[in-house]
Amino acid sequence: NAGVMQNPRHLVRRRGQEARLRCSPMKGHSHVYWYRQLPEEGLKFMVYLQKENIIDESGMPKERFSAEFPKEGPSILRIQQVVRGDSAAYFCASSFQTGPGELFFGEGSRLTVL
Amino acid sequence: AQSVTQLDSQVPVFEEAPVELRCNYSSSVSVYLFWYVQYPNQGLQLLLKYLSGSTLVKGINGFEAEFNKSQTSFHLRKPSVHISDTAEYFCAVGPGAGGTSYGKLTFGQGTILTVHP
Numbered sequence: 001n002a003g004v005m006q007n008p009r010h011l012v013r014r015r016g017q018e019a020r021l022r023c024s025p026m027k028g029h030s031h032v033y034w035y036r037q038l039p040e041e042g043l044k045f046m047v048y049l050q051k052e053n054i055i056d057e058s059g060m061p062k063e064r065f066s067a068e069f070p071k072e073g074p075s076i077l078r079i080q081q082v083v084r085g086d087s088a089a090y091f092c093a094s095s096f097q098t099g100p101g102e103l104f105f106g107e108g109s110r111l112t113v114l
Numbered sequence: 115a116q117s118v119t120q121l122d123s124q125v126p127v128f129e130e131a132p133v134e135l136r137c138n139y140s141s142s143v144s145v146y147l148f149w150y151v152q153y154p155n156q157g158l159q160l161l162l163k164y165l166s167g168s169t170l171v172k173g174i175n176g177f178e179a180e181f182n183k184s185q186t187s188f189h190l191r192k193p194s195v196h197i198s199d200t201a202e203y204f205c206a207v208g209p210g211a212g213g214t215s216y217g218k219l220t221f222g223q224g225t226i227l228t229v230h231p
Contacts, residue, residue, distance in 0.1 A: 031217060033217045040223075042224050048215050093217060100165055100209075105150075106157050
């Protein structure tokens with residue numbers, strides 16, 4: 001499967017724990033985007049990364065959330081001290097160009113905070 | 115700032131009937147427009163996109179959309195739907211020519227299309 005791979009697909013955490021979501025972009029893609037989908041809502045942009053750089057994090061909450069895309073390995077979205085409001089589906093998308101090409105989405109990671 | 119409004123949260127239709135899913139947007143700058151489809155527990159798949167040129171855009175699975183700049187709309191249509199078209203559909207806008215962060219899309223709330231036999 002050469003698509004965007006996200007894991008885990010489902011994650012359950014208790015309030016105060018940490019959640020780590022991983023995304024491996026499509027082969028050859030160096031642009032990664034994270035989106036969050038809250039229940040009954042559309043997707044909201046969180047952050048745009050290229051290898052080793054955060055390009056645009058205007059959609060990221062200022063506290064507890066961080067993202068990285070290291071030179072080697074997958075992109076990681078990290079949520080510290082999770083709260084119930086963090087329960088959502090988190091989608092990663094990748095593209096291979098900086099222009100308005102197609103975004104390829106993963107199947108999402110569904111976080112449930114108890 | 116950009117915003118997208120999908121005028122119908124749910125659209126039920128019978129198989130082989132035509133369907134239109136409505137999308138309006140607002141933006142102070144030029145935009146590119148997209149329609150994505152999401153099947154249950156899956157990621158989003160691009161149906162079609164408008165970047166420039168002809169305002170009538172054809173996509174996959176027999177869908178098409180028409181960009182209307184004066185009405186700031188980008189409605190999605192299909193002349194005859196199938197059961198397999200049952201899914202949630204999202205309209206999205208992104209930065210147009212000269213913009214940055216082209217993958218930074220603003221999505222509508224989604225329209226659930228249910229096709230009945």
